[in-house]
């Protein structure tokens with residue numbers, strides 16, 4: 214689609230069947246606490262977030278959850294710091310920070 218805007222990506226993702234098969238099968242979050250692998254972590258700027266759910270859709274470890282206001286939050290017990298969410302966010306409102314900062 215020509216001239217696609219970030220808002221055009223908004224899709225309702227309300228259950229696990231909305232996830233691509235790979236995201237549903239590759240994640241090992243229920244077996245390994247993959248957060249211990251991380252040396253950088255993602256931080257979401259909710260002022261810029263449009264709640265499109267793409268970060269949630271692409272996270273390979275299902276480490277992004279929806280908070281009470283409908284915004285994505287990172288579950289740092291399982292987030293391994295891979296950066297996929299940063300790469301896929303259409304609004305570029307997720308940044309990677311060094312642990313401890």
Ligand code: SF4
Pocket residue numbers: 255271272273274275276277287291292293294295296297298299
């Ligand atoms: S960096 Fe993003 S995509 Fe990767 S595991 Fe953490 S939350 Fe998921």
Ligand code: SF4
Pocket residue numbers: 257261262263264265266267268269285301302303304305306307
């Ligand atoms: S952080 Fe980015 S990808 Fe995730 S819901 Fe917000 S705008 Fe979409």
